[in-house]
Amino acid sequence: MPRPRYSVGGCVRRGPARHYIKPYDIAVTAALIVIKHYLPAVVVTSDGDDEKWADGRLVCMMACGYGEEFRLD
Known part of the structure; x- marks a missing residue:
């Protein structure tokens, strides 16, 4: 069985991602920007x-x- 995955602008689900904006998207994108800055x-x-x-x-x-x-890779 495939594992759920997170997609920025998407939702956690199995199968094709639906493009919903979740309240935590801003926090996730900010965290990934910080990670990319240091790594x-x-x-x-x-x-x-x-x-x-x-x-x-x-x-x-x-x-x-x-x-x-x-910028995205």
């Missing part, structure tokens, strides 16, 4: 476009002083 070898991809990451970048810029330059 540049980590590959970050998304089924959504770069625009869906704008709020996460804003949170990082306000809280950490970086994140504006983040």
Whole structure:
């Protein structure tokens, strides 16, 4: 049986992802931006476009002083 997976802009489910915006998406995108900042070898991809990451970048810029330059791999 396939394992559930998380997709930014999607939901946790088996099978094709549906594109719902979840309340935790901003926190998840911000966390991934922080991880990428400190571990540049980590590959970050998304089924959504770069625009869906704008709020996460804003949170990082306000809280950490970086994140504006983040782009998906």
